[in-house]
Amino acid sequence: MKSLNVPNQRAVIDRRALADAIHALVEDQGEKARGQIVQLLREALENGRAEIARRLTEKPSAGHECTGAQAFLIDQLVRVVHDHVTEHVYPVANRSSAERLTLIAVGGYGRAEMAPHSDVDIAFITPTRRAPWCEQVIEAMLYYLWDLGLKVGHSSRTVDDTMRMAREDLTIRTALLEGRFIWGDRALYDETSRRFWAEVAKGSERQFLTQKLEERNQRHKRMGDSRYVVEPNVKDGKGGLRDLQTLYWIGKYMHRVRSAAELVDVGLFTRAEYRSFRRAEGFLLAVRCHMHIITGRAEDRLTFDLQREVAARMNFADRPGKSAVERFMQFYFLQARRVGSLTGVFLSHLDDEFANKRARTGFFAGWSQKSRMLKGYRVFAGKIAAPSDDWFRKDPVRLIEVFQLAEANSLEIHPETMRLADRDSALIKSDVREDARANALFLDLLAGRNDPETVLRWMNDAGVFGRFVPDFGRVNAQMQFDMYHHYTVDEHTIRAIGLLNRIEKGELVSDHPRSTRLIHRVNSRRAIYVAVLLHDIAKGRGGDHSVLGAEVAHELCPRFGLNDNETDLVAWLVRQHLLMSATAFKRDLTDPKTIEDFVSQVQSLERLRNLMILTAVDIRAVGPGTWNSWKGQLLGELYDAAQERLRLGHMRHGREQRVAAKREAVAERLGSRAPLVAQVGKLLDDSYWIAEPEDVIARNLVQYEVAREIEEHLSIHCEFDEERGATLVSVIAADHPGLFYRIAGGIALAGANIIDARIHTARSGWAVDNFLVQDPLGKPFREGQQIERLKKSIADALANRIELVPKLAARPLPHTRAGAFDVAPRVTFDNNASNRFTVIEVNARDRPALLNRLARALFESNLVVQSAHITAYGERAADTFYVTDLTGDKVTAAVRLAEIEARLLDAGSDRRQRQLEEA
Template structure:
């Protein structure tokens, strides 16, 4: 776009020296010189890349210098190649008018923006008809470039063809828009450029903008439709280089500017905005160049594997509470955010320029809609605008009022006013933050009934949000370096608020039926919105963000205008916002002690309602696919049990009554086979009846009865379990030590993940084990061949037909990039979470063999597993086991607990995994 002056260009490549060397080789060796010439060119290319790599190492943020340097290197090579081919291979002393050839750089190369391994996009331009000489020169040049290992994207067209195709095809039109003369017949290039502007671009500005924006929107959708995804695509992602290029393309097409700096002259950017444009572009180009150098290929995805390395290369350092990689990525997202702000202002100006130049005809030719006034603001064409340049300086509270009115009146904000708001955001000081009217307006916006998510995002991108709520400013663009969270903290928070608004409007009833009802039952809806805003406000401070966030809530809520009771509730919700999901996903919900402990911390139905709502939006706002019916089912079971306990002060039924009631429910489900509830059901103790859901018990009884009638020593049944969004696997076998870990191993070898397991033994010594499984993407198995494969794999594991450990160790990690993270295994024992069992929670890197390995370790330590609950958080897995010793007692001895802990830590360690992989 705007090239930088490259110092000491000959240190990159000395074209005259290289040309002389090639000429000498060609004259000395004649037709045999090709290998030596290619070698000389390759040496020059490699030396240039090494020099540019050295410069990037010295100035790791110099993106423009690196990108322009690589374009310069290729320019010089192309010129040397052209001169060599036309002088030594296909000389033509008296060329005809058809024997003319111009070489143009297009695409990123045309902008003089090339990362180390970018494609060389080149166009050969000929007169109206192509001569044989032109074809020979083009072919020879391409073969030489391919010999150098360059990835060349090329076209060869006459001026007429190029003009016609540009009119028909947006991609070709964009390529010609960026065309830059490299070498050859410059008059031919000038003719093509003149015809492009006269015959292609003239009068098609609106169409070009419309098509370019549609292309951009489709690209954003492919890339996740957020500039805050934690593994962004530097080139194609939202807020990336392609978005900046799109602005330049549009500006150049409409105003025929030659460089991005001229966008200031035509009024599309202010000087400050242009400087922001260049800073963002420089940084993004530098990141892309580092990516190419690290990988040795054209790689544009800033995945977890590379984030640490680039943070180190760009000299980011650790700070208290925030690692170097998190600081690097926060800076990355701040640049992406700036790109978004610039895009909004730029496109709105384009819109306005079109509106001013549009001609009306007919009856309405002289009609112009009059702007209206809303609280002093001008509203016209669906946009709200400040009436003057000093509007916010006169009363900085208006910086909050602007966004509140936009949400309440469902208006867009005029680009000039957004520009003013961003410029004047620094006027927000403590006097504004403590202003009751400003806080009341902010609370109205936060709990707005139209679209608070969109307007809060505008407010955030203008810098107003971070100034008004400095604690929110601290998490602005802050990433969470793990594979569980898909977005930065601020984006996650704003999405959670948007989900809450959609739930309140009834738009998500199908996915969140419970939350959609509860939001209308809570005493204070604004508590729900403030809790959503503050639940992650203290991330990145180096301590427990829930505890620290509760302290922030106690300070902020009174400022916002919440009552003392509302403040206390918000602070509690922030402190306990992980309680419901941790209990539902990592504890046995059929154990009365689980519910008792949960209710002890919740203490009230109003708290429970709010916690259920906040938990739902928090999980769903993590990213696509994180919320599923299995999680909804578990949270619903916990809510119902806790609500019953809170309302009655005790569980509605005693143990005996509960078992009797469930027997009757199962009998009803069995219909004409109701007698199985007594005849087969008598073989199971009360613990089984309490632990399992009625529909699973009904399936188990039918399965068990059939297996015993047929005298099967092993019976396996798999079926899709729609209500849980998973597949139910039931294994019936004679109980014996090690059964659980072998079944788990067989399931994992079939490519399935276990998300829940319940292990039972009948009074006659038969094991009835129920597993809920999903595929690695969190989806159930449904197809007959999939279910058959799982059954066969379990049979092989139990019959010792396969060596489990080495086979499991060879399976790839569920997340192949998880090795980019440090996950130290951790073991927690809890003898208070259950009256009957010791609860063991193991945190470790997620891998296919983990559950099998942990279960085997428990078996080797003489423990009996009664239920297992498996939760994955990206690269980290949390496996919870309810265990006893062989006598049915809890594990209490310190020495024994220490031995079990060490064994589990070893089982969950990366070192053991590495040894098994080597074996």
């Protein structure tokens, strides 16, 4: 039985006083007292919870104390209820041997680790023959517990049934493993416990280990398979409480330990590792308790809005360059990483134990696999191991060497060696960091050709990475408090290195054909690997991380052994690593000025190749689904245009030649309908022919002709475009002011997001507008029902059959989590980015119909929108518009720009959103 060491227990609940009060009520009122008894119990529960919450406020990291006190509170209530039911409700003077009942706390309740709103898991165990009295008592107790609002997970079984079901069901076996006597017949509990170990556990250790590890792997897959997801599940996520509990379950099952502390005695943990276990567990339990108290329910997902509140409750404060919530989450992820490294050490010990116990028979009897030596290390069973306890102390450079050898030879690092590396990582000081051999080994590992991602992650888990590259240590476990980045900075970086390695090996050719070709044409492959390592190295320092990162690169690259040219290239790439994506996603790539400005910054083909590769892996490593074919296409268009300009010193083809070539290509694509290029195409000016891809032009020309033939005043064509990963929406209608914002509103009402828009007016006065749309999850509309809804919504908006403003305001936010972030709207004007247009960029919180409101503000400002480029970064939208005034000129007057800015800020503000919703 696990004792609950709860200080000042009676301040949490005074069981005797409560029992006496109930007894007095029964004496006074008999059966009529039930309602008042429930009220007494409820008050005791609420007062106990309040006391526990108060204690947690005083000691906000005391997770063990909080969960232990909660288990104690429930224990006392269950005991009071049991005694009341057996003494007053169903009293029996002389019970038979069958009329016995024991109450066993199982699961988290059994471990005495209960958050304030955790389930109360109780096993009601009866002797071999169940008596009606037992069933009556169990039922009455459950009704009392339910009346208190407790969520009770219960089972009622005989001892024989319990043993049989435990053998068959892993969940029941695990629950009983935690079994703790609460109240009732103690002898019956002892019999249940003895039989469990003798009949269920004995001989099934290996099976239990295998099943538990498989259960853990499946759970990790469901939760995102990374301990660095930015909204982690504290209980079930990788590196969470369930992982620590799994270690304890396995250790207890294998070695019959009664507490986690005894794992030290059986050699599964060192004392230092157990202290880490206890610290991590205490912190995670405290976080979970705060989440339950804040939400008033059993909440285990540490969402963005909860992160702020828990950080404040746990007394984390802002620091220069890093907010309180970012510091809290960095500490959280450090604990999660510690859980991961403890898991590795623990499981490897068990693996070794079973390997030693596994008897060999027949020909292999008495044979053991022979180890070989590799540069002083022992290599056996696919693992590399340090030969002695003082191996790293004798030469700390070996702390880098062991990881490099593991990567180069596709070996795992023996967990005992990982333990030594973790212990001795503090030996890495400035002399090791400046050692030429150590840096050469690190560079070989970083640019390894097998699996640098996995080995760098091991190196990070052991604490060696951050010691050897202190700048990387500063971003270790550092989250980015937004909805765009899915991982911590170090995990994002290591994933990006892994993607670069896979691109180099040709494994991602279908998604990244251009980068797969280019990586074999760069002058220095090690420079691009170092650039990927350093591109986010200066995040969280309170300034522009690109500028600060370039300074870090100038310091680190020579240390790593890069020459001056490589150092300059890496520093430039880090400084400009956002340039290509910002240009491709926010600027009009058909505007020659866009390409000229981009090329003036890139200046060389070598930089361009490297920047293309870095941009691709950076975007893809942000998280699942962040990279898509549309982004790939935009980056490809920018790369091709810039390459042509850099290679030839000018654009190969002038405007007339480009239009002529496009017309020819479209005619070929149209086949028998090629005459449309002359008939309809003459109505569209050169900017249309340059802006639109050949396949889109071909569709537009056919759509225009059909609309004219049937005298259709509004033609809407929607088609799933597999290559772009979006749905193409083409609208042909008589042009009139406000057309763009109405179409945008109709698309929003259909539940779609616009990711790109091009607006054209034919010489006939008809608008030809093309939009690429996706659903809120970044997927295209492809089902017939979705397509029809999209068409109808646009048609209704353009025909004024619906009131757009109230309809749009009534739509719920697709990303309710966006409310956890402060995104102040910001408007910038650029009259130098284009020779013909004023470029307006609006940053605001992403929400339904934002584009519609911005487009309406532009319409009310008497501006003509030529093209719109829509980019979302999680909770933040960055929408760019190429506009002119009604006379076709740029907008330059300061007063006019100020008026436009005010309108756009109002349209993009949260206040405006609330006003619309209230209206």
